[in-house]
Amino acid sequence: MSEKVTIYDIAEKLNITAATVSRALNNNPKIKEATRELVIKTAAAMNYKQNKLALALKSGRSNNIGVIVPRIDSNFFASVIRGIEEELYPHGYQVIICQTHESIKRENENLHTLVDAQVDGIMMSVTGISDENDSAFRNVLEKNVPLIFFDRSKHIDGVSSVTINDFKGGYLATKHLIDEGCRHIAHLSGDQSLDIFKNRFLGYKQALLDNGLEFNEEYVIYVKSSVEAGKEAATALLALQTPPDAIFSSSDFAALGAIQELQNRNISIPNEFCVAGFSNEPFTKFMELSITSVDQSPLEMGKMSARVFLEQVDKTDTIKIEKKVVLAPELHIRKSSTRTNF
Amino acid sequence: MSEKVTIYDIAEKLNITAATVSRALNNNPKIKEATRELVIKTAAAMNYKQNKLALALKSGRSNNIGVIVPRIDSNFFASVIRGIEEELYPHGYQVIICQTHESIKRENENLHTLVDAQVDGIMMSVTGISDENDSAFRNVLEKNVPLIFFDRSKHIDGVSSVTINDFKGGYLATKHLIDEGCRHIAHLSGDQSLDIFKNRFLGYKQALLDNGLEFNEEYVIYVKSSVEAGKEAATALLALQTPPDAIFSSSDFAALGAIQELQNRNISIPNEFCVAGFSNEPFTKFMELSITSVDQSPLEMGKMSARVFLEQVDKTDTIKIEKKVVLAPELHIRKSSTRTNF
DNA sequence: AATAATTATGTAATCGATTACACGAAAGTA
DNA sequence: TACTTTCGTGTAATCGATTACATAATTATT
Structure with a gap:
């Protein structure tokens, strides 16, 4: 009942190859219309679900983004996260949350963990205690992971930010x-x-x-x-x-x-x-x-951060975009x- | 600078195979002590980072857990999530959050998305509008993903819950x-x-x-x-x-x-x-x-949910554990x- | 010294999907 | 008819790590 159906299973059933199945499912124009329909119908019938982990490994994109905040149980941060989640939901990104509890050590750990997990972007509110050691941030940027500060920002080249005035x-x-x-x-x-x-x-x-x-x-x-x-x-x-x-x-x-x-x-x-x-x-x-x-306007701040991320992701990563958005306080x-x- | 170092790179440099490197890094007892040390030292020198996506694909475990709540910007839910995150952090799990905004449609979508993303467990507070169609929940259980309800619970076989009285x-x-x-x-x-x-x-x-x-x-x-x-x-x-x-x-x-x-x-x-x-x-x-x-006691509720999850994960999945924890209100x-x- | 037992490492398959390249078949052109 | 395009599909490599099985190297046993 819980066996996973793969494109190989579909291919076997239809006497074609997995490559054809993959192409049919991805609307590759080189596939005959009849084949595509048959594959799609069979896939649905077999309850096929694409394995996101395999896709992530192949493409190097996890479709996850990380959010780091001092703590989540504050109305402000929770609202920002709400904004981020709502803005990113239609784009298929999942939001991973991390808390620092105002600890630099924790902040660095979270940054490394998120990079290791190959998130497609990181949005964060930096923790207070200043630290001359920017290596965790640099590591993020070197891996070409878009980094966006919201509210609590730091001056680091290549990092966009969304703050209020x-x-x-x-x-x-x-x-x-x-x-x-x-x-x-x-x-x-x-x-x-x-x-x-x-x-x-x-x-x-x-x-x-x-x-x-x-x-x-x-x-x-x-x-x-x-x-x-x-x-x-x-x-x-x-x-x-x-x-x-x-x-x-x-x-x-x-x-x-x-x-x-x-x-x-x-x-x-x-x-x-x-x-x-x-x-x-x-x-x-x-x-x-x-x-x-x-x-x-934390909700707006979250949405704006998400939009800045969406602008940066998928851009030719040779050109570093650094955008500074400043919202008006009320x-x-x-x-x-x-x-x-x- | 941002090229990824793999175990193959380490293997090549040391004139051994990737299998040996993998075993050395995983403290496999069959590896000669000298080899292990050399590999570990070289890995560190080359700034090797294990590719979590490859591991996830191989093992079928993503080290992510999903949390579904009506909304995150409520003190109660945010506190529960805080508890979950804090309890799971030492175990290396990342927390993915989803919001339903009290929509059954959204709830089902979230459940499917999380299962597709192969999370290792799901904790959620169900949304109000009752729905006779339990297929999304059944899908989770069929895939052997531990499911835990907190606060707002439903009567479904195989689902553990953490609620208050x-x-x-x-x-x-x-x-x-x-x-x-x-x-x-x-x-x-x-x-x-x-x-x-x-x-x-x-x-x-x-x-x-x-x-x-x-x-x-x-x-x-x-x-x-x-x-x-x-x-x-x-x-x-x-x-x-x-x-x-x-x-x-x-x-x-x-x-x-x-x-x-x-x-x-x-x-x-x-x-x-x-x-x-x-x-x-x-x-x-x-x-x-x-x-x-x-x-x-939302913090405690979150921590308890996480503990119930940890008990269930890794258990022989033939035996379905169904645990009901009821906390005392104050x-x-x-x-x-x-x-x-x- | 010959054989058995142990230890360390290599080989190759696997997880599931994508995709460059190759190739046969069909269609178009001269 | 012979030759070039175009189209649809298959082959096989790839992403990076793990691991069953095989094999080589070393040590122990008689």
Whole structure:
């Protein structure tokens, strides 16, 4: 019942060769129409299924693509993957997922494993901890496997990327807080080895300067993306001689933590204090005190990454294409920063 | 630079045959120690990488497993996948993900594609819309591919499953609402073709009966898992002659919608009305009015599914193993249902 | 020293599909 | 009729690794 039917079985039954069967099934124009029909009919009758592994070995293409993310159970990464899968599904690619848990070692292992498995492309969000050793990336490129960074990117020749304009995102959020009347705006940033955090920070800074506000080193705190870290940061900021009256956080989770801490101290949001986050996590709009946040359009980012991959694959691999797509961030203004509503 | 090194290249360089190289690399005991060392050293020097596709073709095992879920961008499914990936990583399996978007057609396509790609196992959460045609599942089993259902399961011979005790989850949540003094408890259920919803419903019903409360057909509403559906359901319930004083929802999203609707009508939670949800989505504990919910331990569910798979793979495939693992649900009691705190 | 037993390696088939090349048959041309 | 094209199919190599079987080389046994 479970015996596999091969083109040889079909060939034997029809008294022809496997080559003819193969050609008939692949719509090779050199095959007589009658033969083609007969083969196709017989193949269907015998429940023939092409052996993808044999095809992969012969062609060197596995029809799999690999996706590497820090972790999959975050709404952002899961949404990007959703976008990738949906865009690639009609093209017959399967998506293999790998998690790094922010470990460089794991990232390198995943890169090697994917190359060894002969995936046709790799899309990834790099892990934070900077590593001078680019050998794993180089290995990918040397094997001519298209590599695309999304969101968290690195500057490596030959690698395309799909990111959002984090500078603009930081700028928009900060400008909005200024417009709401905040004058002492603090910033929760993240791992500075990642461009995304550096750029959000720079956008924040520029918005301050463009609007005649002083940039204050003390107002910048580097945190992990967690509720707890946000609480601690808020505590630290409130202990300053001149505490801020707003926070722009590079992480929605840290923003939530800060809000919780502020509320514990009976500081009224948004009247006394405004908060804006980044990523537009689903919970930001669910909260009773909904949280203003910068949307990164993860679904679109995933689809775009997939499209960039499709453009690169099958191209004459002599010409290296390096495409940089930058998506526009979108500020979602909500209660945590809307004084005009009150 | 990117030419692939094969065992033939190594063999040629050492003036031996590929068979010897293969045996040396696979620690075959029949190989002279000196030869083995020489081969291994040379392989490393030449930067040899085993061609996984060739191995897969020869062995019939791809070292890939497939995971099919309705969608990946839900915290629950993403967490299960995380668990699967983490458990399988040390064993060298790669995880291919597929989404059905609740479409039977898509589910069947995914099943066939995965079988065609010769995955070594499939783990999935079935899609709701019931389908009498089990041929896609049968195809998987006929090909001797281990199949494991998690969370949303179906009764099919030869298929193992990892679920939680949904009956108990429904019972616990309802009992808790009763203990808080609620006497008219409504229930938001889901697609009745899925066991998970039926069982949560049955648990709810049994808790009512065990505690001398009447089961009222009018109090049961079938909703989609969305905020909007929860709002509509709450509206409908409040329009009843005797409106309920509590809701046990099979979905956290619907529970949230109901809460929002109740708050809009200035109904005080939990004093006048209690609400409990299901799934323990991250946002339930983030809310200012945190939501009581039943936890399904998705990470553990994923890991357990992976373990069941590992037990089944490599077993003499004459003996069909069918394992049913039922995890215990855990009720997380929060503000939305805790009158004693007030 | 002759034979048996053991050990290490080579030969060739296999997994299933694709495809360059060869060749016979049919059709077209002079 | 004889010769060139065209068409359809067969032959056999290939992708890269594994492995049953055969054989050569070495060691053990009497």
